[in-house]
Amino acid sequence: MTAQHIDARALRDAFGAFPTGVTVVTAQDHAGLPIGFTANSFTSVSLDPPLLLVCLAKTSRNFATMTSAKHFAINVLSEAQKDISNTFARPVEDRFATVEWNAAADGCPILADVAAWFECGMEQVIDAGDHVILMGRIASFHNSGRNGLGYARGGYFTPILASKAVSAATEGNIELGAVLERDGEILLLGEDIFALPSCEGREGSPTEILCDYLQELTGLSVTIGFLYSVYEGKSDGKHHIVYRAFTSQGEPREGRFFKPDALTKTRFKTSATADIVARFALESQIGNFGVYFGDETSGTVRPVSTKVARA
Incomplete structure (x- = not known):
């Protein structure tokens, strides 16, 4: 398929051939309430300085809050947390009501029993087509040793x-x-x-x-x-x-x-x-x-x- 004739659904399916982990990205809104959404477009960027990134669709209900947030966290889900992934992928009014979590040092929600978590300061918001890239500088993190949850080809x-x-x-x-x-x-x-x-x-x-x-x-x-x-x-x-x-x-x-x-x-x-x-x-x-x-x-x-x- 050439660049002149790209079908968006076919391109999404091709991207889906690449296995990824599954994360829940969290932050606080302007009222101090927790927000979060499921994302698999997450990757490490640099060890020195410690940087990571995650992509966010411009159509996301969390777009305005996330792009103006000073801090955000990445919760890498463990293999037993498929239900949490589904909860944070749906338009549920209070996604945090059914999960156990605590606030990290800068207030970002950290979910219980995740494989790893990273709390970051917002380093940069980069425009990228129909998404933006949230670049975060890692301020604190924890690795539990649990196995991560994988995702590819829609499952x-x-x-x-x-x-x-x-x-x-x-x-x-x-x-x-x-x-x-x-x-x-x-x-x-x-x-x-x-x-x-x-x-x-x-x-x-x-x-x-x-x-x-x-x-x-x-x-x-x-x-x-x-x-x-x-x-x-x-x-x-x-x-x-x-x-x-x-x-x-x-x-x-x-x-x-x-x-x-x-x-x-x-x-x-x-x-x-x-x-x-x-x-x-x-x-x-x-x-x-x-x-x-x-x-x-x-x-x-x-x-x-x-x-x-x-x-």
């Missing part, structure tokens, strides 16, 4: 948990699989007994290997999402890593798309596949997905919300 993820799961799985015989989605339907292979698309893992990036396989299988454009299920198959001796994936429009070379909630009486190749499809059907209805860790008969699901964090 949250927990980077440390995901990397440990894949690392453990790569110690054995791997099979890569996908819940391949399109318009609320998933791709299944087979005629009377169905299976999710899967391929043998080998040396290299699991997501690239799986993406290449799915594109060759379907003849369609495929994007790999986040982990959906990591489990040990006791019956086949394999470690199974299943991702959510998304495909473009068109007729697939192999397989057919089905609505997951219409597959209750379908026969599947394995009980694990049946469980994955049933869980996906349920989670699709409530809009809250998770990552399963365990074996083919028992394990735990760590919920991962797909509510959008707002920059």
Whole structure:
């Protein structure tokens, strides 16, 4: 896509390919009341002097207050704080009513149990198209040691948990699989007994290997999402890593798309596949997905919300 023909939504989606952390930016308004909003457009700038920045949309309800504030704080959310991210991303009247917080030295709200926080003096406000850049000079900070919450392609993820799961799985015989989605339907292979698309893992990036396989299988454009299920198959001796994936429009070379909630009486190749499809059907209805860790008969699901964090 050229500069002369940039589609704003397509550009936003392309930016979304870059995984970021999730923060809540806080300050005090002119009346001394706390304000805050969710942002993932945050980055460190300099160690000497200690500087950071965050971007703020000019359409934000907090624009006037934030651009005139003398101090602001960055709260880096921990992996258990998805609900806080969603609260501060919505137009809620009193966002601070449901969270625990304390004021830092210069009065900025610091949320409890965050991965890290930084209180800053406003160094500079820089005009940047439809946003402004808030440059802050760090006056105080704290690092709790908790793992941070990640965000990419419209969903949250927990980077440390995901990397440990894949690392453990790569110690054995791997099979890569996908819940391949399109318009609320998933791709299944087979005629009377169905299976999710899967391929043998080998040396290299699991997501690239799986993406290449799915594109060759379907003849369609495929994007790999986040982990959906990591489990040990006791019956086949394999470690199974299943991702959510998304495909473009068109007729697939192999397989057919089905609505997951219409597959209750379908026969599947394995009980694990049946469980994955049933869980996906349920989670699709409530809009809250998770990552399963365990074996083919028992394990735990760590919920991962797909509510959008707002920059």
